[in-house]
Amino acid sequence: MLLLSHQRLNARYDALVDSAPDVILNVDAGGFIQVTNPAAERQFGYPAAELLGKKADQLFETAGAWANIRASVSAESPPVHATEVQVRLKNGDV
Secondary structure, three states: OHHHHHHHHHHHHHHHHHHOOOOOEEEOOOOEEEEEOHHHHHHHOOOHHHHOOOEHHHHEOOOOHHHHHHHHHOOOOOOOOOOOOOEOOOOOOO
16 A cells, blocks of 8 residues: 555655656756656756756856755755856757
């Protein structure tokens, strides 16, 4: 029964990530993308298969952008105000 509940929670999480209008990236401690969603694919121009395993900092053109984003979601740091960043698309456009 617990396994079924866990499966349902995973299915809900997957549905939420897939349907979110905003970019969702789950990045591991090493900075590698582990989960992505269709909005991220549209934003960056990479299919999910190419985003997975990619270093997150490779997606941002603005110097220090990934460090600022990472700090803003870290439990050890106070919230950081929103910062506009430029992203680097697959086709090389910024």
